[in-house]
Amino acid sequence: MSCIEIIELAEHTPVKVDRERLPVGAAEMLKKKFSDKIVVEMISFGPDSDWQLTAQDWVGYIPLTPEVSIRLLPKKGVKITNLFGMLEYAYGLKSFHLSEKGLYDCDTLEDFYDRLANILAHRILDRSRRGFYHSYQPISDQLPYLRGRIDLQRASLRPWEVKLECHFEEHTSDIKDNQILTWTLLQILRSGLCTKNSSHSVSHAYRKLLSFAEPKPCGPESCLDRIYNRLNDDYRPMHALCRLFLEHLGPAHKIGKREMIPFLVNMANLYELFVAEWLKAQNLVGYSIEAQRDIVIDHRQNMKFRMDLVLCDGNSQQPKCIMDTKYKIGPPSMGDIHQVIAYAEAIGCREAVLIYPVEMESPLDMLVGDIHVRSATFSLEGDLDEAGWDFVQEILGPSENAKIIPPENQ
Secondary structure, eight states: OTTSEEEEEEBTOOEEEOTTTSOHHHHHHHHHHSTTTEEEEESSSSTTOOEEEEEOSEEEEEEOSSSEEEEEEOOTTOOHHHHHHHHHHHTTOGGGOGGGGTGGGOSSHHHHHHHHHHHHHHHHHHHHHHOOOOEEEEEEEEESSOOSEEOHHHHHHOTTOSSEEEEEEEEESOSHHHHHHHHHHHHHHHHOOOOHHHHHHHHHHHHHHHTTOOOOOOOGGGGSSOOOOTTTTTHHHHHHHHHHHHHHBOOOEEETTEEEOOEEEEHHHHHHHHHHHHHHHSEETTEEEEEEEEEEEETTTTEEEEEEEEEEETTTOOEEEEEEEOOOOSSOOHHHHHHHHHHHHHHTOSEEEEEESSOOSSOOEEEETTEEEEEEEOOSSSOHHHHHHHHHHHHHOSOTTSOEEOGGGO
């Protein structure tokens, strides 16, 4: 990657880029393939005008052409290490002890991606030495001999068929648990973002897995709500990593014969997921947290609200506060205020909070009817845990029964 022209863009910060660094063909591709992630504008109407590029709410790396790549950085004030911390909470990677593996020393998201890929590969190689997980899978097939049980209904309707329709179970390693790993490693190899050291480990792990499971296409949702037991419990953190890669590896695009896969993180989605998972991980005395609660408002048209966070009483489970995350800078929009009021009305709650990553000059605090609407800050600029504890005190107040117990005191 050292010989590639890398253009760095920070969120919502316009950057002037001359045509020597970003040729017309590359700019056209950027506008065509990634217009929702980067706004491309001409500075003047002249035929040789330079470009103005403005990154949106995305962080990551786009291998645009073999000669030009785009590096998208977090907005000013958000440290790259905090981005890693957000990913750690959001995807349940605490068991990997990332800070102990030197991941927080990474300078860019590509470095972080590369080291995570190496960790995943080594985990898979370690599992291969002990044998990959097998399970019994139901199979139906026409066989010239009896295996399992016969489909008697089919046999009676087709007595002339020599082969028997049999239903049986086969002990195999070609199961979803292993297919997720194989498919993820294949996508990592295709991305071209791995260094020499990590690509060797990833290739080695992929070849090991390929003998046991096919790389069948799967999405990040395949990594959720899986069933683990004492024989495959070590798959849990590996699937968490697979989910991270599968969610943030974008659709491939081709330059000639070369296929290129960007690695992109939607910061608005990550912020929402991070705040929810951070709150769930804490011990809020007397309260419980529910994320992504659906409330149906019209059964006939199947219309529903999906709320980011609901703070409930720990005993009665009655909603105490509706919270909605907004990855924005500046005062709340009327649309945001209307949205959170509608959520509160739908669920019968009198407290509604809009959560922002940056403290406002004039915090929101108003009464709309009998609903108290206010803003709160979960900052991304300093230590994330300290910012989280400040946020909880801002939401719940300093009462004895509504406090956070830091992990070291639990």
